[in-house]
Each structure stands twice: as structure tokens, then as C-alpha cells.
Amino acid sequence: MKKIVKHLALLSLVISAVACNKKETPAETPAEVAPATEEVQAPTADAFTVELESNDQMQFNQTEIKVPVGKTISLTLKHTGKMAKEVMGHNFVLLNKGVDMAAFATKAAEAKDNGFVPAGSEADVLAKTDLIGGGESTTVEFTITEAGKYDFLCSFPGHYAMMKGVIIAE
Numbered sequence: 681m682k683k684i685v686k687h688l689a690l691l692s693l694v695i696s697a698v699a700c701n702k703k704e705t706p707a708e709t710p711a712e713v714a715p716a717t718e719e720v721q722a723p724t725a726d727a728f729t730v731e732l733e734s735n736d737q738m739q740f741n742q743t744e745i746k747v748p749v750g751k752t753i754s755l756t757l758k759h760t761g762k763m764a765k766e767v768m769g770h771n772f773v774l775l776n777k778g779v780d781m782a783a784f785a786t787k788a789a790e791a792k793d794n795g796f797v798p799a800g801s802e803a804d805v806l807a808k809t810d811l812i813g814g815g816e817s818t819t820v821e822f823t824i825t826e827a828g829k830y831d832f833l834c835s836f837p838g839h840y841a842m843m844k845g846v847i848i849a850e
């Protein structure tokens with residue numbers, strides 16, 4: 681979306697340059713619309729970091745993760761396998777208290793176009809990552825404001841039976 685906006689801005693600048701000021705060479709690129717740089721999201725400086733691994737055997741390497749209440753948590757999910765995300769994709773979905781995991785996973789399995797997170801489930805989901813394949817990693821930041829136990833799962837169809845765990849916020 682940002683790129684489109686920038687292209688439009690460039691286009692309108694070129695058009696206005698041609699229309700209003702014929703002396704200016706349209707080929708010259710104005711400094712303020714220099715090529716868009718990839719936005720890299722820097723992790724929050726004092727975030728509590730968690731590394732969670734997943735693999736081609738449909739497993740997370742941790743099933744219980746302790747985190748502090750009220751602090752920014754930066755969770756990185758790594759896929760240490762080799763299989764493509766269409767076949768062995770993994771994500772990390774953290775459910776709110778009281779959400780039925782089996783019911784959620786059943787709905788999620790049908791939400792392929794939304795990374796296997798059902799549209800309209802915002803109240804059920806505290807945090808989620810993108811779906812990744814072998815060799816990839818992805819990071820999500822979130823904060824838990826209330827102490828307690830929260831279920832997490834991989835919502836790729838059929839995975840939650842093996843790929844689930846609990847986050848203990850204290």
C-alpha cells in the first residue's frame with residue numbers, strides 16, 4: 681500500500697512539474713521520493729524475548745513458556761525444518777482465556793486465506809504470527825496484562841493436536 685502511495689506521489693509530482701514548470705526536467709527524481717526502503721521493524725528495546733522453534737515433525741520445542749505480566753514480549757517463531765509452508769506451515773497463535781482450542785482450530789482450518797486465523801476472531805486471539813515454512817522465522821510483539829495461563833497453538837490444519845502449549849504470565 682505504501683509503495684502505491686509513493687508511486688502516486690511521484691506520478692503527481694512529475695505531472696505537476698510538467699504542467700506548471702516546463703523548465704524542470706521531469707526525468708529528475710525529487711529527493712523526497714527517493715526509492716522506498718524496506719521497513720525493518722526494530723524490536724522494542726527492553727522487550728522480554730522468547731524463541732520458539734518448530735520443525736518438520738510437527739512439533740514446538742517448548743510447551744510451557746513463562747513470561748512477565750505487563751511487559752512487551754517479543755516472540756520469534758523459527759521453522760527449523762525444510763518443508764514448504766503449504767505442506768508443513770507453522771504459526772503461533774495465542775488464545776485469550778476461556779477460548780475453546782478445539783473449536784478455534786476447527787474454524788481456523790478453514791481460514792487458509794487469512795493465515796489460518798479466522799476473520800472476526802480478534803477477541804479470541806491475543807497474538808499471532810504469520811504462517812512460515814522451513815528455514816523461515818517471524819516475530820510478533822505483544823503484552824499480557826493479566827496473570828494466568830494462556831493456550832497457544834499452531835493453527836495449520838491438523839497441527840494443534842501436537843503443536844500446542846501454554847504461556848504462563850506471572
Ligand SMILES: [Cu+2]
Nearest residue numbers: 769770834839
Ligand atoms: Cu504447524
